[in-house]
Structures are given as structure tokens and as C-alpha cells.
Amino acid sequence: MRTAFLTLRNRRFVFSSGFIQNTVVRDRLLPRGFCSGSTGEELRSSKSESKTEVDEYDVAIVGGGMVGMALACALSNMPLTKHLKVSIVDSNPALLITDSFKRSSIPDSRVSSVTPATISFFKEIGAWEYVQQQRHAFFSKMQVWDYTGLGYTRYNAKDIGIENLGCVVENKVLLHSLLSCFQSNADLHKSIIPARLSAMSLQSPAPYTKSDLPGTEDNNTRKHSGRLAKLDLSNDSSIYAKLVVGADGGKSRVREIAGLKTTGWSYSQNAIICTVEHDVENDCAWQRFLPSGPIALLPISERFSNIVWTMSHDECLERNSMSPDDFIKSVNHALDFGYGSHPHSSFIDKYIGKVSWFSGQSAYSVKEEFQVPLKVTRLVSERMAFPLSLKHARDYALKRVVLIGDAAHTVHPLAGQGVNLGFGDAFSLSKVIAEGISVGTDIGELSVLKKYEMERKRANMTMMAIVDGFQKAFSVDLGPLNIIRAAGFHGAQYITPLKKNIISYATGEQKWPFFT
Amino acid sequence: MAIRTIHHLRHHLIHHLKPYHHSCLLLNSSVTPQTTASVLWRSVSHSSSIPETGVGSNLKDSSSKSLSNSSLNQTEVAKFAAIAETWWDYEGPFKPLHLMNPTRVSFIRSTLCRHFRRDPLCHQPFEGLKFIDVGCGGGILSEPLARMGATMTAIDAVDKNIQIARLHAETDPLTSSIEYSCTTAEQMVEEQQKKFDAVISLEVIEHVANPSEFCKSLAALTVPNGATIISTINRSVRSFATAIIAAEYLLNWLPKGTHQWSSFLTPEELVLILNRASISVEEMAGFVYNPLSGEWTLSDDISVNFIAFATKSNK
Numbered sequence: 001m002r003t004a005f006l007t008l009r010n011r012r013f014v015f016s017s018g019f020i021q022n023t024v025v026r027d028r029l030l031p032r033g034f035c036s037g038s039t040g041e042e043l044r045s046s047k048s049e050s051k052t053e054v055d056e057y058d059v060a061i062v063g064g065g066m067v068g069m070a071l072a073c074a075l076s077n078m079p080l081t082k083h084l085k086v087s088i089v090d091s092n093p094a095l096l097i098t099d100s101f102k103r104s105s106i107p108d109s110r111v112s113s114v115t116p117a118t119i120s121f122f123k124e125i126g127a128w129e130y131v132q133q134q135r136h137a138f139f140s141k142m143q144v145w146d147y148t149g150l151g152y153t154r155y156n157a158k159d160i161g162i163e164n165l166g167c168v169v170e171n172k173v174l175l176h177s178l179l180s181c182f183q184s185n186a187d188l189h190k191s192i193i194p195a196r197l198s199a200m201s202l203q204s205p206a207p208y209t210k211s212d213l214p215g216t217e218d219n220n221t222r223k224h225s226g227r228l229a230k231l232d233l234s235n236d237s238s239i240y241a242k243l244v245v246g247a248d249g250g251k252s253r254v255r256e257i258a259g260l261k262t263t264g265w266s267y268s269q270n271a272i273i274c275t276v277e278h279d280v281e282n283d284c285a286w287q288r289f290l291p292s293g294p295i296a297l298l299p300i301s302e303r304f305s306n307i308v309w310t311m312s313h314d315e316c317l318e319r320n321s322m323s324p325d326d327f328i329k330s331v332n333h334a335l336d337f338g339y340g341s342h343p344h345s346s347f348i349d350k351y352i353g354k355v356s357w358f359s360g361q362s363a364y365s366v367k368e369e370f371q372v373p374l375k376v377t378r379l380v381s382e383r384m385a386f387p388l389s390l391k392h393a394r395d396y397a398l399k400r401v402v403l404i405g406d407a408a409h410t411v412h413p414l415a416g417q418g419v420n421l422g423f424g425d426a427f428s429l430s431k432v433i434a435e436g437i438s439v440g441t442d443i444g445e446l447s448v449l450k451k452y453e454m455e456r457k458r459a460n461m462t463m464m465a466i467v468d469g470f471q472k473a474f475s476v477d478l479g480p481l482n483i484i485r486a487a488g489f490h491g492a493q494y495i496t497p498l499k500k501n502i503i504s505y506a507t508g509e510q511k512w513p514f515f516t
Numbered sequence: 517m518a519i520r521t522i523h524h525l526r527h528h529l530i531h532h533l534k535p536y537h538h539s540c541l542l543l544n545s546s547v548t549p550q551t552t553a554s555v556l557w558r559s560v561s562h563s564s565s566i567p568e569t570g571v572g573s574n575l576k577d578s579s580s581k582s583l584s585n586s587s588l589n590q591t592e593v594a595k596f597a598a599i600a601e602t603w604w605d606y607e608g609p610f611k612p613l614h615l616m617n618p619t620r621v622s623f624i625r626s627t628l629c630r631h632f633r634r635d636p637l638c639h640q641p642f643e644g645l646k647f648i649d650v651g652c653g654g655g656i657l658s659e660p661l662a663r664m665g666a667t668m669t670a671i672d673a674v675d676k677n678i679q680i681a682r683l684h685a686e687t688d689p690l691t692s693s694i695e696y697s698c699t700t701a702e703q704m705v706e707e708q709q710k711k712f713d714a715v716i717s718l719e720v721i722e723h724v725a726n727p728s729e730f731c732k733s734l735a736a737l738t739v740p741n742g743a744t745i746i747s748t749i750n751r752s753v754r755s756f757a758t759a760i761i762a763a764e765y766l767l768n769w770l771p772k773g774t775h776q777w778s779s780f781l782t783p784e785e786l787v788l789i790l791n792r793a794s795i796s797v798e799e800m801a802g803f804v805y806n807p808l809s810g811e812w813t814l815s816d817d818i819s820v821n822f823i824a825f826a827t828k829s830n831k
């Protein structure tokens with residue numbers, strides 16, 4: 001056991017798994033056996049040594065998904081927080097594999113479109129270089145239109161003086177990059193525990209207080225402890241932490257145990273995601289609104305793009321079981337003339353032209369022509385289907401517990417904001433923890449965590465309301481109201497300042513999109 | 517005498533008070549040496565006719581008490597003993613101290629990092645330095661300072677406070693090393709030869725019987741070139757309205773009768789009595805409460821709550 005531990009240590013990276021915890025359990029039992037003659041003082045010192053070494057942490061991050069890993073990286077990177085003892089609890093085998101990435105491989109179907117704000121966060125924590133070594137695709141154009149043929153809007157990065165509108169990265173590349181970054185920063189204070197959280201108690205007495213010692217049971221000590229949370233893991237071990245971070249996704253166990261309530265609803269919709277191949281290069285993010293939901297085509301590498309297609313349950317069942325060739329046909333149909341013709345702007349131009357306040361003056365100069373999207377030629381991955389829901393935790397924090405990422409909020413993937421909001425959480429929480437440390441606060445104190453909550457709730461709720469509003473406006477067939485919707489698109493296309501604001505919000509520059 | 521005092525004070529304020537520049541941007545950046553000095557100076561000239569009596573009434577010699585406890589005010593001490601249990605209740609009587617804590621700690625952090633030439637980006641900048649927290653109460657300030665690496669001694673006149681403070685600090689290895697004892701600054705000076713790199717006493721001086729003696733004891737506990745930090749409430753019309761009426765009567769933050777307005781010191785008086793104890797005030801800042809955000813920020817408005825950073829002359 002000892003040697004196993006040391007070898008891992010030599011790799012500069014500690015995987016403290018069950019066996020290490022077992023040593024502790026034995027340490028705890030042993031003294032009691034042969035210590036009847038020894039003094040309490042000896043007992044105490046031997047105990048606290050072995051234990052503070054192994055199972056006590058400043059921060060326990062439950063869930064090593066993209067958001068949890070990002071927090072771990074941020075904490076191990078900042079001067080004020082890098083000394084913290086951090087453990088990530090997650091049984092996901094991907095966290096143990098450190099194989100190298102093959103550029104020639106076909107891109108994964110789980111991708112995220114990351115915003116400039118996320119990219120600068122990754123650069124700050126030193127994870128972006130790993131993304132660059134692997135695979136990512138910038139897009140500089142975006143075209144959104146709908147099936148009625150009445151309106152479209154096309155964004156071009158150069159219109160607002162930036163190089164790119166966004167970047168698509170496979171989730172496994174993001175996770176792998178964060179993991180590499182974490183490992184390169186890791187010292188003995190950082191570890192990944194390959195287990196799942198099964199139970200948690202927030203008011204447990206600290207393991208090294210007097211109350212642990214036989215004969216010195218002291219009610220006051222119990223009353224005033226609660227300085228550490230106790231986490232029971234699936235490998236039958238327990239760890240203690242000053243702060244538990246729930247980064248364990250939409251079905252968060254941490255949120256459930258802590259009793260943090262959520263509000264939300266599921267959309268009666270599913271999404272299918274997959275990777276497709278095409279013959280020409282793609283530098284545009286395409287999104288078309290169909291009667292039962294949007295279909296998006298995002299570039300992921302030269303010859304491959306990602307599809308996120310929202311639809312009803314029944315359509316989902318049908319499209320998931322059709323042959324790959326038929327599926328590709330239905331994709332091309334949906335992206336081209338299916339359900340309706342290409343937009344004919346001239347019709348609406350007449351109206352827009354008359355309503356001058358609506359179009360503004362310089363608007364025509366930036367008008368981009370509608371483009372017919374490229375044809376996809378082959379399905380190169382499995383089709384994955386998942387239900388869509390919107391969920392938001394009413395509170396993000398209690399004393400010693402805080403939620404980040406999907407554990408705190410899940411949104412419709414429509415705007416590609418899900419994981420970006422999560423990275424925003426990780427960034428904000430790491431700053432708030434650093435601030436707390438700079439003024440000597442116990443980092444599990446509610447006053448520290450509430451600051452994070454206040455900052456993020458506002459940002460997350462704004463984005464959720466926008467995404468939900470968009471989804472409601474565009475997923476239902478509005479019949480005669482379609483013309484209004486089309487005019488909405490047209491408005492976005494023509495009114496430059498508004499368009500700018502929408503884009504900069506979607507790219508993470510955190511501005512209220514309509515009223516600035 | 518009165519004229520000499522004023523002259524001295526003016527000289528002192530203009531030449532020694534530096535504006536407080538905060539690295540965390542908490543302070544309104546418009547503060548300049550002029551504004552700080554002029555704010556102080558305005559209050560000085562305003563009270564120019566009464567400094568001697570004003571100071572005098574506050575600093576009257578309590579020769580009736582034994583020397584070692586000369587600064588102890590029994591009724592004040594009894595008030596704190598009565599609510600000792602509630603020190604760590606964030607919604608309890610000490611809520612304002614908890615709310616104010618991050619702000620005053622950041623003042624201490626930046627002034628002391630500069631004074632002791634420590635890296636403010638280090639998580640334990642005070643490692644190896646000995647600090648004493650005089651009138652520590654439940655340890656609201658001592659604990660953060662211990663987490664920042666200082667070797668902490670903390671004393672309070674109320675035994676119950678010390679017990680609560682010990683119990684609370686015990687469960688965290690970072691704070692369990694704080695050495696708590698129930699004593700006064702005067703007793704420490706008399707009985708022990710200990711000296712400290714920094715002597716810190718926040719929100720205490722308004723509760724002591726003899727501020728002048730108290731400051732002399734603080735000076736005696738400080739090493740040459742060491743630092744002293746004191747915070748208190750100003751004796752101004754605004755402080756009467758805010759600190760007493762609002763905090764004690766309207767907001768029910770503090771038990772009624774916690775403060776006695778007449779025992780408050782003005783910043784000028786504090787500078788003066790510290791000066792007599794060979795301690796010179798170098799920086800001063802005010803605390804301003806924002807009821808909307810529930811947060812305190814540092815500012816150049818010292819009309820209610822203020823904090824002073826001072827150094828002991830190298831004699």
C-alpha cells in the first residue's frame with residue numbers, strides 16, 4: 001500500500017482512493033487497542049497527524065465535470081488559493097485516463113460553443129493552450145432564420161470589430177484540457193478521489209476535536225463545531241471539508257442532500273445530437289427554426305460539423321430509428337427548403353423601409369445576404385437523444401455548501417450557454433474564495449458564499465429568461481403571428497446597435513441585451 | 517497650552533497623515549492627502565475652542581482604581597458579559613462587527629503588509645509576526661489574523677468572552693493556536709515582558725475608563741517600530757444619530773446602552789493621546805455602511821466609524 005501511494009506521488013499527482021482511507025480507519029482503531037497504557041496526549045497527536053494528512057480538505061468538489069474541473073484549476077492557479085487542499089470526488093473513468101488526443105479521430109458529438117469570456121477564463125487558468133493542442137473550431141459568421149421564409153438574420157464578426165463570434169470545442173477536449181492543467185499545477189494538496197458521493201452531513205463535529213477522545217465528551221465542543229462537512233463516499237470512506245462544492249450536474253446529489261430546492265419545467269421536447277461530415281469547409285454557425293424547434297449546425301473541424309436538433313418526443317423516436325442515410329436526408333431537408341422556402345427579404349424590406357425608426361440609418365450598409373447552408377454528406381457518430389428542461393436552484397448556497405454549473409441551473413441548449421454559465425460560476429466562486437482568504441475568513445462561511453450567489457444568480461437568471469423567451473417564441477407555430485416573428489428577425493438584422501448588443505451578450509460580455 | 521496642542525495637531529495631521537490607498541479598490545479613489553487632511557482639519561477648527569475640555573473630560577484620571585486595571589470600566593464590562601454567548605451568532609447583537617469585519621481586516625492587511633514589507637498576494641502574509649488583539653471579545657478579529665499567519669495573542673477583560681473565543685477557535689487547526697487569556701492591557705504590561713510586532717484594538721477604546729492610560733499600555737506592548745491599529749466611533753452629531761439611535765434603537769443591532777456618546781473620542785483626540793504615548797498615526801480611514809448592499813466600505817468619511825494605523829517611534 002505504501003509503495004502504491006509513493007508511486008502515485010512520484011507522478012506528482014495523487015489519486016487518493018479507498019486504500020488510503022483504509023489506512024486511516026486502521027490508524028483510528030489501532031491506538032485504541034494498545035493504548036490503554038498511553039496518555040491521551042499521545043493518542044491525540046498520532047491521530048491528528050495521520051488524519052489531517054489524508055482525509056481533511058479545504059474544498060471538496062463533488063463532480064469532476066467541466067465546471068468542477070474548471071473550479072479546481074482556477075483554485076490551483078491563483079496566488080491566494082493555490083495552497084488550498086482540494087479534492088475532486090468523481091467516479092468518471094475519463095478522469096483517470098490520460099491518453100493523448102488524436103487529431104485524426106472523428107469529433108465527438110458532445111460539443112459546447114464556448115464564448116470569448118470562457119476563452120479568456122481558460123487562458124487565465126492556463127487551460128487554453130491544451131485546447132489549442134487538441135481540436136477546436138472558431139466561427140466568424142452566424143445565420144439564424146426560420147422556415148416561413150419571411151425573415152433571417154446574419155451576423156458577421158467583422159461587423160462588430162471582433163475576429164470570431166464563437167468557438168466550438170468537444171466536451172471531452174475541454175475536460176481533458178482542464179485535467180491536464182490541473183495535473184500540471186497539482187501538488188500533494190490536490191487529489192482526485194474516484195468515488196461517488198453517497199451521503200453528507202453538514203453539522204458533523206470536526207474529526208480532531210476533543211469530543212473524539214474517550215472520556216472527554218463535551219457538549220459545548222459539539223455545539224460549536226460544524227466547522228467541517230462530512231462526506232460519505234461510495235468506496236466506504238469518508239472525507240471532511242470546510243467547503244463542499246456541488247458540481248455534480250443536473251441531477252445533483254449535493255443539492256438533494258442539502259435540501260436546496262429548484263424551480264423549473266421540462267420542455268415537451270427532445271434534442272438529438274450527432275456529428276456529420278460535409279465536403280466543403282464550414283466557418284458559420286447555422287440555426288434554423290422549424291415548427292417544432294430549432295436545428296443547429298456548428299463547425300467542429302474542417303470536414304465535420306455538429307448537429308443539435310430540437311424536436312417533439314415522437315419525431316425524436318422516429319428520427320432516431322431511421323437509417324443513417326434517411327437521417328442525413330432529413331437533416332439537409334430541415335436546413336434547406338423543408339417546411340418552407342428560403343427567406344425572401346424583398347417582401348418585408350418594403351415595410352421595414354417605411355418604418356424608418358425601426359431600421360436606423362446605417363443599417364443597410366451592414367446587411368448580409370442570406371446564404372443557403374452547405375449539404376451534409378454522411379452521419380459519422382451515434383445519434384444521442386436527451387430530454388430538455390429548465391431548472392434553477394432557488395438558493396445556491398448554505399453554510400459549507402455551494403452549487404455551481406448544471407447543479408445550480410440547466411438551460412435549453414438553444415443558445416449554447418449551458419456550460420458557459422457554469423464556467424462563469426466557477427470563475428466567480430474562485431474569486432470570492434480568494435477574497436475571503438485575503439480577509440482571513442473561513443471559506444465555508446455563508447457570508448462568503450452569498451456573495452457568489454448574488455453575483456451569479458443575476459447573470460444566470462437573465463440568460464435563462466432570454467433563452468426561455470426565445471424558445472417559447474420560436475418553438476411554437478404562431479400561425480399569423482409568424483410575420484411578426486419574421487419582422488423580429490428582420491429587426492435584429494437591420495438595427496445595428498441592437499444586433500451588437502445581442503451578439504455581445506451571446507458572446508458572454510455580460511450586458512443586458514436590450515436596454516443598453 | 518490649548519494653542520500648542522492645536523498647533524501640534526495641525527502639524528501632525530498635515531505632515532503625517534497619508535491617504536489610505538487600498539489595493540482592493542474598496543476605497544473611493546478620489547481621496548487625496550488634501551481631502552483627508554481637510555476633513556480632519558475642518559473638525560479640528562470646528563472644535564477649536566474645546567479640545568482641552570473635550571479631551572480632558574474623556575481622559576480624566578481615575579486614580580481611585582488600582583493601576584493595573586486603570587482602564588477597566590466595570591459597567592461597560594458587565595454589558596459585554598451579559599451577551600457573551602452571542603458572539604458568533606451572525607444575526608445576533610454582534611452582527612455589525614461581523615458585517616464590518618472583512619472591511620476592517622482588509623485595511624489591516626494592506627497597511628500591515630506595507631509596514632512589514634510582506635507580499636499581499638501571499639495567503640499567510642503575517643507568518644512569523646506576533647500580534648496581540650486587545651479586547652478581543654469572541655475572537656471575531658483574532659481568527660482571521662491567525663488564518664493570515666500571525667502568531668496571535670488575544671486578551672479580553674471578560675472571562676466569558678475568552679471562554680467562548682477559545683471554544684470557537686479550537687475546532688479549526690488554523691485558529692486553535694491563538695493564545696487567549698482573560699486580562700487587561702495594563703495587567704499584561706505589569707506582569708509580563710511580552711512585546712508584539714503589532715497591537716490591535718478594535719472597537720474597545722470607547723468602552724475603557726481611561727483612554728490615555730489605555731494607549732500608554734498599548735504602546736508599552738509594542739516593539740520599537742511596531743504598529744498599532746485602533747478603531748472606534750467618532751464623537752460627532754452624526755455618530756450620535758447613526759451609531760446610537762440607529763444601531764441601538766431603530767435597527768436593534770446593538771443592545772440599548774451599548775455605547776455612551778460622551779465617552780467617544782474624535783479622531784483628533786485619538787491622534788493626540790496616541791502621540792503622547794509615542795505612537796504616531798500614519799493613516800486613517802472611515803467606514804461607511806451601505807444599507808442596500810448590507811456592506812461596509814472604507815472611505816475618507818471619518819465622521820462615524822474610523823480606523824487608524826499608527827507606528828511606534830523608535831525610542
Ligand SMILES: Cc1cc2nc3c(=O)[nH]c(=O)nc-3n(C[C@H](O)[C@H](O)[C@H](O)COP(=O)(O)OP(=O)(O)OC[C@H]3O[C@@H](n4cnc5c(N)ncnc54)[C@H](O)[C@@H]3O)c2cc1C
Binds near residue numbers: 248
Ligand atoms: C446533449 C447536450 C448538449 C449540450 N450542448 C451544449 C452546448 O452546445 N453548449 C453549452 O454551453 N452547453 C451545452 N450543454 C450543457 C452542458 O453540457 C452542461 O451545461 C455542462 O455539461 C455542465 O457541466 P457540469 O460540470 O456542471 O455538469 P456535468 O457535465 O453534468 O458533470 C457532472 C459530473 O458530476 C459527476 N457526478 C454526478 N453525481 C455524482 C456523485 N453523486 N458523486 C460524484 N460525482 C458525481 C458526474 O460523473 C459528472 O462527471 C449541453 C448539454 C447536453 C446534455
Ligand SMILES: C[S@@+](CC[C@H](N)C(=O)[O-])C[C@H]1O[C@@H](n2cnc3c(N)ncnc32)[C@H](O)[C@@H]1O
Binds near residue numbers: 671699
Ligand atoms: C465592542 S467589543 C469589540 C470586540 C473585538 N475587538 C471586535 O472588534 O470584534 C469590546 C470588547 O472590549 C472588551 N473590553 C472593554 N474594556 C476592556 C478593557 N479595559 N480591557 C480589555 N478588554 C476590554 C469588552 O469585554 C468587549 O469584549
